[in-house]
Amino acid sequence: MSAAPPVALTIAGSDPSGGAGIQADLKTFSALGAYGTAVLTALTAQSTQGVTGVHVVPPDFVREQLETLVEDVAVDVVKIGMLAGAETVEAVTAFLAARAGEVPVVLDPVMVSTAGSRLLDEDAVQAILTMLPHVSVVTPNLAEAGVLTASEPATDLAGMREQAAAIRALGAPRVLVKGGHLAGSEVSDLWLDGDGEQVLSTERVDTRHTHGTGCTLSSAITALQPQRRHWLEATRDAKAWLTGALRAGEQLRVGQGPGPVHHFHEVW
Ligand SMILES: Nc1ncnc2c1ncn2[C@@H]1O[C@H](COP(=O)(O)OP(=O)(O)O)[C@@H](O)[C@H]1O
Numbered sequence: 001m002s003a004a005p006p007v008a009l010t011i012a013g014s015d016p017s018g019g020a021g022i023q024a025d026l027k028t029f030s031a032l033g034a035y036g037t038a039v040l041t042a043l044t045a046q047s048t049q050g051v052t053g054v055h056v057v058p059p060d061f062v063r064e065q066l067e068t069l070v071e072d073v074a075v076d077v078v079k080i081g082m083l084a085g086a087e088t089v090e091a092v093t094a095f096l097a098a099r100a101g102e103v104p105v106v107l108d109p110v111m112v113s114t115a116g117s118r119l120l121d122e123d124a125v126q127a128i129l130t131m132l133p134h135v136s137v138v139t140p141n142l143a144e145a146g147v148l149t150a151s152e153p154a155t156d157l158a159g160m161r162e163q164a165a166a167i168r169a170l171g172a173p174r175v176l177v178k179g180g181h182l183a184g185s186e187v188s189d190l191w192l193d194g195d196g197e198q199v200l201s202t203e204r205v206d207t208r209h210t211h212g213t214g215c216t217l218s219s220a221i222t223a224l225q226p227q228r229r230h231w232l233e234a235t236r237d238a239k240a241w242l243t244g245a246l247r248a249g250e251q252l253r254v255g256q257g258p259g260p261v262h263h264f265h266e267v268w
């Protein structure tokens with residue numbers, strides 16, 4: 001008899017177009033052999049062309065969803081995405097702090113959608129900083145790493161290295177600064193943990209269908225961590241799998257804007 005799949009929890013917002021948010025997370029969990037559970041923080045009115053509105057779940061009800069779930073279900077690993085506002089960040093931080101170190105946590109500090117809509121209030125950034133010591137890995141893109149370190153977004157690997165170190169100094173033990181928005185024939189992400197840094201490079205897929213890549217990468221790391229039991233290995237495998245999902249995205253016909261990656265491409 002094979003072992004039970006790990007139970008993964010995503011705490012994130014809904015993207016009705018299915019490329020990002022909770023929908024991307026649950027598809028990724030399923031594609032990579034984890035059982036998915038989900039606590040919603042916000043609904044967005046969203047398509048591949050952008051976000052037209054956000055309806056925030058009351059923070060107390062986020063708390064209630066979390067408490068009710070974990071009273072019954074033993075969660076093996078957690079991914080955090082869109083948190084919308086400071087009060088929700090604080091509710092989720094309190095939930096993590098009460099379980100200090102028991103469960104691995106991947107934080108994708110979602111702030112602004114690709115098309116430019118705010119998915120986190122400006123005044124919630126301070127609250128995100130207090131969450132950092134309670135997570136296992138944080139995965140900012142270039143813009144988010146700039147906001148977390150109160151500096152301009154990095155424009156090269158040296159800048160990413162500096163900001164990764166600054167984010168570790170804020171208390172996150174492992175940092176992945178994602179370089180998807182830099183030009184070049186390769187995409188390079190910078191990993192930094194207590195053992196040092198690794199540059200994770202893959203070929204750049206020539207596609208405009210990149211909606212939800214950040215959500216998909218962080219949930220792939222989440223699904224794989226309990227199976228690989230090693231963060232860097234889980235992250236490398238997640239990135240390789242995402243590259244395949246980006247390549248296969250051309251097969252999908254979803255929307256008129258930048259479409260989603262294909263979560264159910266053949267697993268390597
Ligand atoms: N065109 C691409 N080809 C291959 N990998 C990509 C491409 N665009 C982004 N990625 C990868 O997708 C992940 C998400 O990166 P990024 O786009 O920087 O973050 P976000 O989606 O949060 O803005 C990273 O691992 C990055 O290297």
Ligand SMILES: Cc1ncc(COP(=O)(O)O)c(N)n1
Pocket residue numbers: 012013014015020021022044046081082110112113114119210211212213214215216
């Ligand atoms: C509900 C929700 N959460 C997150 C994102 C960010 O998406 P991306 O992965 O493209 O940065 C999004 N567009 N919508």
